[in-house]
Amino acid sequence: MSLSILKQINDFVSGKAGKWVTLLAWIILAGVLNSVFPQANSLVIDNTASLSDKMPSVQAEAVEKREFPDESGVPALIVWHRENGLQSDDLAAIQAVAKYFTESPLTGQSFVVPLHKLPAPALQKQVSSDGSTLVMPLFFQQNTDEDQLNASMRQFQTKTIALLNSDPFAAQISDSAALSARITGPVGISIDAKDLFKRADVSLLIATVLLVLIILLLIYRSPILALIPLVAVGFAYGVVNPVIGRLAEIGLIDVDSQALSIMTVLLFGAGTDYCLFLINRFRQALGAEKSIKTALLQSVKGVSGAIAMSGITVVISMFTLLLAKFGFYHRFAIPFGLAVLVMVLASLTLVPALLAIFGRVSFYPFIPRTPEMARDWAARKGKPAPKLKEPHRFGMALGGKIVQKPLLVAAITVIALGGLAVFAAQTKFTYDTFSAFPSSMPSREGFALIGDKFSQGELAPVKVMIQTEGKDISVQTALQKLDYIAKISGPQNGKQNPDIVAYQLELKFNPFSNDAIDRIPELREKLTAAVSAAGIGDAAHKVWIGGQTANQYDIRQVSSDDAQRIIPVIIVLISLLLFFYLRSVTATIYLILTVLLSYFSALGLGWLIVHYLLGAEAIQGFIPLYAFVFLVALGEDYNIFMVSSIWKNSRHVPLRQAVRQGVAHTGSVITSAGIILAGTFAVLASLPIQILVHFGIITAVGVILDTFIVRPFLVPALTVLLGRFAFWPGKTPQIEHPIQNRGG
Numbered sequence: 001m002s003l004s005i006l007k008q009i010n011d012f013v014s015g016k017a018g019k020w021v022t023l024l025a026w027i028i029l030a031g032v033l034n035s036v037f038p039q040a041n042s043l044v045i046d047n048t049a050s051l052s053d054k055m056p057s058v059q060a061e062a063v064e065k066r067e068f069p070d071e072s073g074v075p076a077l078i079v080w081h082r083e084n085g086l087q088s089d090d091l092a093a094i095q096a097v098a099k100y101f102t103e104s105p106l107t108g109q110s111f112v113v114p115l116h117k118l119p120a121p122a123l124q125k126q127v128s129s130d131g132s133t134l135v136m137p138l139f140f141q142q143n144t145d146e147d148q149l150n151a152s153m154r155q156f157q158t159k160t161i162a163l164l165n166s167d168p169f170a171a172q173i174s175d176s177a178a179l180s181a182r183i184t185g186p187v188g189i190s191i192d193a194k195d196l197f198k199r200a201d202v203s204l205l206i207a208t209v210l211l212v213l214i215i216l217l218l219i220y221r222s223p224i225l226a227l228i229p230l231v232a233v234g235f236a237y238g239v240v241n242p243v244i245g246r247l248a249e250i251g252l253i254d255v256d257s258q259a260l261s262i263m264t265v266l267l268f269g270a271g272t273d274y275c276l277f278l279i280n281r282f283r284q285a286l287g288a289e290k291s292i293k294t295a296l297l298q299s300v301k302g303v304s305g306a307i308a309m310s311g312i313t314v315v316i317s318m319f320t321l322l323l324a325k326f327g328f329y330h331r332f333a334i335p336f337g338l339a340v341l342v343m344v345l346a347s348l349t350l351v352p353a354l355l356a357i358f359g360r361v362s363f364y365p366f367i368p369r370t371p372e373m374a375r376d377w378a379a380r381k382g383k384p385a386p387k388l389k390e391p392h393r394f395g396m397a398l399g400g401k402i403v404q405k406p407l408l409v410a411a412i413t414v415i416a417l418g419g420l421a422v423f424a425a426q427t428k429f430t431y432d433t434f435s436a437f438p439s440s441m442p443s444r445e446g447f448a449l450i451g452d453k454f455s456q457g458e459l460a461p462v463k464v465m466i467q468t469e470g471k472d473i474s475v476q477t478a479l480q481k482l483d484y485i486a487k488i489s490g491p492q493n494g495k496q497n498p499d500i501v502a503y504q505l506e507l508k509f510n511p512f513s514n515d516a517i518d519r520i521p522e523l524r525e526k527l528t529a530a531v532s533a534a535g536i537g538d539a540a541h542k543v544w545i546g547g548q549t550a551n552q553y554d555i556r557q558v559s560s561d562d563a564q565r566i567i568p569v570i571i572v573l574i575s576l577l578l579f580f581y582l583r584s585v586t587a588t589i590y591l592i593l594t595v596l597l598s599y600f601s602a603l604g605l606g607w608l609i610v611h612y613l614l615g616a617e618a619i620q621g622f623i624p625l626y627a628f629v630f631l632v633a634l635g636e637d638y639n640i641f642m643v644s645s646i647w648k649n650s651r652h653v654p655l656r657q658a659v660r661q662g663v664a665h666t667g668s669v670i671t672s673a674g675i676i677l678a679g680t681f682a683v684l685a686s687l688p689i690q691i692l693v694h695f696g697i698i699t700a701v702g703v704i705l706d707t708f709i710v711r712p713f714l715v716p717a718l719t720v721l722l723g724r725f726a727f728w729p730g731k732t733p734q735i736e737h738p739i740q741n742r743g744g
Contacts, residue, residue: 022353026239027235034241056550061551068463068502073111074186076149077138081453086131099114109138137185149187182449184450212233219672220366225363230272232271233268262626265680268680269681273677315341413709413713426607427607436691463502464505466543467497512549527545559621574632575589584729586725594710595632599702602701635702638673642663655724671712
């Protein structure tokens, strides 16, 4: 966006008629889009495939569906449990439930295991070895949609409660005096996850709005001014939401709950930041300029370039996720990029229009006035003339200390951040997305019971399929030599191609653990060797390994490849944007290095908090790339505002004085913006979804480090140390002069 275009926009939105036209245009735009297009959250799909059909586990799934189709359908596993052992009355009650739903099937139900037809000895064999737990599978047709599954399972619970004359679904698992039941399996997990995200979205929106409102009231102590950023964010959300909904409706993008949750936080956090940069400059201008329009034009002119540049930086960083092959990353790109883009437009048009409409009243009751206006107001009120306060007193003092001892400041900050960054190498990762849900979620409780009372390997067996070409292959002999396999079921011949033989493996440990994932390459190697030994060519393409463990192995591989590809692209693109804006190779390099240091230190400190304070064994493997995209892009925002202030001041005063003024003039607003941005991400920590909790903590920590260490200390100190070389090859600043203890 060129400066001439920005100037034309500024002139229009701050004009007498333009401000009302701008407000009306946003009202009409949001109203029309919301009346014509669907809301994004109405088109959420949380089980969209994230791996391409070229991945081995996906190919294995296709072979399995073709050759070994499960005629039963999608299972809901009803886990019955009594802590001190199931009693005969409990088993009779469970049989009554099975009998009822065999005779009166639910909508979409295809089959229920007829436990009521089993004699007592046979039924007892289905109970866990300690006698406490029994699993009753209930199957639904493959094409049953989520809403119907939800309705059917609600009906199942209601009728079961009536049959038992008690509520086993509300009973505590640890309560030995009561029979408990938990619904798990694909159906139970899907229903619980959808309900969890639905409730989380509402609480997240309310908590974020309240947090931003409270912080703005504390900073500016003005109810009107606190509402202006929220109004701008609200309009931006009102535009982005239906646009994303329309893109999802026509099939251009897929939308999931996590993307919308983080998008909400991003809008409020980054959007409020952009508003604050303009509001703060406007307040300063009103203290020196009597004309509201002139003050607003000066303010917008002073920050519009930096806001546009910062917004472009974030938008481009978000759109780099389109390069991802992992769908979980790819789905975030469009919602995030569009959200920031619309918010930047709102910051450059709607916010100036609102400030033009309210004028000085925006800051009521602490209205900024010029010295002359302040004296006239005091005279009318019969009060003594107000004393002029030295502006940015604390910031000037802090800046003075930094420019006096830049080497010491830089050394301390680098050592502190570097020390935290060391812990980033200790971070442990998991790719078990089910573990991201709270342990109290009913489907996870039931899942844990199955693993605890039966065997962990039963939770997610590994499916092995081999193209034998009719030859005798010693598969079981090869598999039995592997000490991590507890049980081998099979062989089973393919339905369409009998030469394809399948085996089902149960592992001796948690099939979702990294230990299990690490075994997939060895398992593939052993099977390939067995096929090759039988004289079958191209053995590597005659072996398929499916199941959740193999799927998680592919997820780990493709997400790691995405990170290695996307991170360098983000660094290069942001470097080019910084160079374009600052015209300095040196500044571009050290600003990039500071945000990278900040990122690794945030990851290290975040791990210390998540692991040692919250007790998490690992964080989701997707978080580092998400955090990198956000922290590098948003962290560079603060650097841009800081350095652009120093660059402008250096045209008129010596560099050391320009640095001191830059620290002072941007300190309060960046600190306020950083607190709000960190606070909005920290709101994610209040949700019951672990991946969002850990992401929110790490990102919030990174913003805090940027706000209170990198921006006010490290960047100014490095700029002073580099001196005129900080501008290379751009225009060199004025010759240095000793800086005094006071003054600007």
